[in-house]
Amino acid sequence: MTVYVVQEVTGRNIISAEQYGKLELLLPSGMQLVLSSQPTVNKLKRKLKDFGDDDYLLLMGDPVAMGIACAIASEMNRGRIQCLKWDRMEKRYYPVKFNLFEKGEIDDWLW
Secondary structure, eight states, rough: OOOEEEEOOTTTTGGGGGSSSSEEEEEOOOOTTTHHHHHHHHHHHTTTTOOOTOOOOEESSOOOHHHHHHHHOOOOOOOOEEEEEEETTTTHHHHHEEEEOOSSOOOOOOO
């Protein structure tokens, strides 16, 4: 199990996300996608090539990078993605599962 952290955000403590898997940083802090979008896409494709049902995306950083990461993870895992959502009130992460390729209502706990 791996938690893919989309982009480093300086000063943000994400250690508690380790309960869902080993943290792996995809992009460094301050990386500008406007100036280098295709190299960023290629880098994310390489790093997410093994994204599977047991992995998570931790969506932080540049919104465009988060969108690209979701699209690539979805492509690599037949539409199925799990993200970690931070709850400020509870001060903890909650997993959110979804399938971008399914049509209609599905039971998101059944892959």
